[in-house]
Amino acid sequence: xxxxxxxxxxxxxxxxxxxxxxxxxxxxxxxxxxxxxxxxxxxxxxxxxxxxxxxxxxxxxxxxxxxxxxxxxxxxxxxxxxxxxxxxxxxxxxxxxxxxxxxxxxxxxxxxxxxxxxxxxxxxxxxxxxxxxxxxxxxxxxxxxxxxxxxxxxxxxxxxxxxxxxxxxxxxxxxxxxxxxxxxxxxxxxxxxxxxxxxxxxxxxxxxxxxxxxxxxxxxxxxxxxxxxxxxxxxxxxxxxxxxxxxxxxxxxxxxxxxxxxxxxxxxxxxxxxxxxxxxxxxxxxxxxxxxxxxxxxxxxxxx
Numbered sequence: 001x002x003x004x005x006x007x008x009x010x011x012x013x014x015x016x017x018x019x020x021x022x023x024x025x026x027x028x029x030x031x032x033x034x035x036x037x038x039x040x041x042x043x044x045x046x047x048x049x050x051x052x053x054x055x056x057x058x059x060x061x062x063x064x065x066x067x068x069x070x071x072x073x074x075x076x077x078x079x080x081x082x083x084x085x086x087x088x089x090x091x092x093x094x095x096x097x098x099x100x101x102x103x104x105x106x107x108x109x110x111x112x113x114x115x116x117x118x119x120x121x122x123x124x125x126x127x128x129x130x131x132x133x134x135x136x137x138x139x140x141x142x143x144x145x146x147x148x149x150x151x152x153x154x155x156x157x158x159x160x161x162x163x164x165x166x167x168x169x170x171x172x173x174x175x176x177x178x179x180x181x182x183x184x185x186x187x188x189x190x191x192x193x194x195x196x197x198x199x200x201x202x203x204x205x206x207x208x209x210x211x212x213x214x215x216x217x218x219x220x221x222x223x224x225x226x227x228x229x230x231x232x233x234x235x236x237x238x239x240x241x242x243x244x245x246x247x248x249x250x251x252x253x254x255x256x257x258x259x260x261x262x263x264x265x266x267x268x269x270x271x272x273x274x275x276x277x278x279x280x281x282x283x284x285x286x287x288x289x290x291x292x293x294x295x296x297x298x299x300x301x302x303x304x
Contacts (some may be wrong), residue, residue: 008069010037010062011051017108018077021047029144029199032218036199037062040069049077054084058144060092061129064122067096070115079110096120131204139176140207142200146175146238154297155179155236158270161292161299165189167231170260172221172253173197177205179234184211193230195221222252233257233267251280258284261304270299 007021010028024047026034048066052059063078070076078093080086086109090102097120098113131142134149141148147155155175159182166188171180174194183192194209195217196202202218217225221235237253250271257267267285271277273296281288285302292299 006045007047007049008035008037008040008045008066009049009051010066011053013049013051013079014106014108017105017110018049018079020049024049030197032197032199032220032224034199037065037069040065042068043071045070045074047075050079052078052080052085052089053144054080055144056085056088057129059085059089060125061143063092063096064119064125064129067098067115067119068122068126072115072117074115076113076115077110078113079108082107082109096122096125131200131207137176139178140204141176142204145198145201145204146173147178148176152178152236153295154270154272157292157294157297158234158236158268158299162234162268165232165234169193169230169232169234170195170227170257172233172235172257173237174205174216175201175236177208179236180205180209180211180214183234184209184213189213191215193217193225193227195219195225197221222256227260229262229265230260231262231265233261233265233269235267235269237269237271247275250275250277254280255284258304263304265304267302267304268299269302270297272296273298 007024008027009020009024027037028034048070050066078089080089089109089111090100093100093111093113097116101112103110129143131140134141155178162182165183165186168191170193172195174180174196180194183189192214194205194214197220199218202216206216219225235253237250281302285304287303289301291301
């Protein structure tokens with residue numbers, strides 16, 4: 001960045017638990033258009049506020065990158081839900097050499113500290129959270145991306161049931177690009193829009209999907225990019241927001257799929273069996289057909 005901010009905010013901490021400093025800049029892979037934490041200059045920040053992510057490797061990566069970007073002695077506030085990494089937050093900061101004052105409120109752990117002159121273990125934590133080629137998956141991935149460390153059984157089920165697809169389509173919530181590989185194996189597919197709200201997912205998907213028919217979008221799939229008249233949509237919609245179940249997320253994906261399909265276009269989706277998607281599907285689409293289930297997941301085809 002050419003003009004380093006005096007403060008950054010990573011995530012969206014509850015306003016009544018931690019107030020963002022004046023002039024703070026949002027830095028998050030989950031806010032389309034936001035700056036990259038990895039791009040901040042070392043020892044350039046005067047303060048930081050971090051909503052720490054729930055995954056252990058991702059959380060240590062974020063804390064290490066933040067400490068690297070802070071000036072020595074600069075204040076850092078980090079918080080997380082107790083059951084989503086907050087209970088380990090103090091020890092993790094102390095392992096970097098920080099002196100930590102911890103409080104608890106509304107099921108959160110809130111840690112106040114300052115960047116030590118010489119933090120310990122930053123390089124190791126940053127390397128552990130960086131993008132890597134996973135031999136078991138055969139894909140580029142990164143901690144924090146959906147299903148970054150294991151094959152997702154829902155996506156595998158959907159891939160096994162997809163028919164021959166043709167025309168223009170979209171993969172909403174593309175993740176690492178796993179579904180896109182199966183879709184683009186169909187020679188009749190002329191274009192595929194890969195959309196994800198996670199910048200890291202879009203970046204590894206670019207590495208994993210080397211096909212001129214693919215276009216990539218860092219965007220909230222419920223809102224952008226501008227698409228219309230598509231022949232098909234495939235998706236394994238999310239149902240968690242910062243680690244908390246939110247059924248409205250997947251329902252929003254279904255509404256968006258209906259909006260961008262042409263009449264007669266079809267959506268193929270996989271979802272956890274307990275999620276209440278049948279009502280919104282049947283309320284929007286002319287025909288909804290269960291196509292299979294297994295391992296706690298179900299697959300639907302719906303025609304507009």
